[in-house]
Amino acid sequence: MKFIHLTDTHLVQPGKKLYGLDPQARLAAAVDDINANHADAVQVVVTGDLTHWGEPEAYELFRETMSKLNLPYVVLVGNHDRRGPCLAALNAAPRDKNGFVQGTFDHPQARFVFLDTLNEQSHAGQMCDTRLSWLADTLAAMPADRDLCLFMHHPxxxxxxxxxxxxSLAENHQFQEVITPVMGRIRHLFFGHLHRPVSGSWLGIPFSTLRGTSHQVWFDMRPDCPHLASHEPPAYGVVLMRAEGMVVHTHDFLDQSPRVPFSKPGQDDRAYQLGPVEAVN
Structure with missing residues (x-):
């Protein structure tokens, strides 16, 4: 099974730029690339920060841009989003009984659990008692042999x-307590927020995130470093999920660097490799 991970699209009002970039044009390019190369994917999941300021016009622009996508998609909310305008504009946003952007979707390989970590008063993530209770009930109701993948905005x-x-997520300890009973069945944790390609494991759970489709966060781990946006290439994730494992690719869909043919196997093409080469793109 193949699905696509998009994140941090940060759309603004039509015709506006953000940090010198056009977020809508970049999202449209991602949609075109996905349509051209991954028509066999079953779903696209967008892990939040759909807009930059939560404006109704930006959500309408997001909806219009994503309408060109030839695949079903699901959206989550991030710290730059606003629930009301998001839910009003996007049928792709799940909604739980309490009005949060949360839900589930069943695939043959696993149940996808979509979480709402938005705190509209802070850029930090929040899982309030109501949302944690929903998650606990959702996990408890799952069959004991059912695997799952978690999707959220904040790590x-x-x-x-x-x-x-x-x-990051403020209630990280409470979140950990809720997922502990199913820890061995969580196949992967997908999130956004960071605008960086990051992967690893947390409490034994594999995780990954990637650059957004608009601006990025510059990589600097010094405690006193300035907080900088960058124009590094945008990306989306291509996830291959099988019974025996999972592979997560990151694709820089706007990359236009030269592409040249490799040598043919079994031939000594040293002269070709050392000489001038002609790009094929």
């Missing part, structure tokens, strides 16, 4: 970039 742990660690 529930520090990653070493200090300004981002200050606005």
């Amino acid at each position: 529930p742990f520090a990653i070493g970039i200090h300004d981002m660690d200050r606005i």
Whole structure:
């Protein structure tokens, strides 16, 4: 099974730029690339920060841009989003009984659990008691042999970039307590927020995140470093999920660097490799 991970699209009002970039044009390019190369994917999951300021016009622009996608998609909310305008504009946003952007989706390989970590008063993530209770009930109701993948905007742990660690999930310990009973069945944790390609494991759970489709966060781990946005290439994730494991690719979909043919196997093409080569793109 293949699915696509998008994150941090940060759309603004039509015609506006953000940090010198056009977020809508970049999202549109991602949609075109996914349509052209991954028509066999079953779903696209967008892990929050759909807009930069939560404006209704930005959500409408997001909806219009994503309408060109030839695949079903699900959206979550991040710290730059606003629930009301998001839910009003996007049918792709799940909604639980309490009005949070949370829900589940069943795939043959696993149940996807989508979480709302938005605190509209802070850029840090929040899982309030109501949301934690929903998660606990959702996990408890799952069959004991059912695997799951978790999707959220904020990481529930520090990653070493200090300004981002200050606005990670605040209730990380409570979150850990809730997922402990199913820890061995969580196949992967996907999140956004960081605008960086980061992967590893947390409490034995594999995780990954990636650069957004708009601006990025510059990589600097010094405690006193300035908090900088960058124009590093945008990306999306291509996830291959099988019974025996999972592979997560990160694709820089706007990369235009030269591409040249490799030598043919079994041939000594040293002269070709050392000489001038002609790009094929």
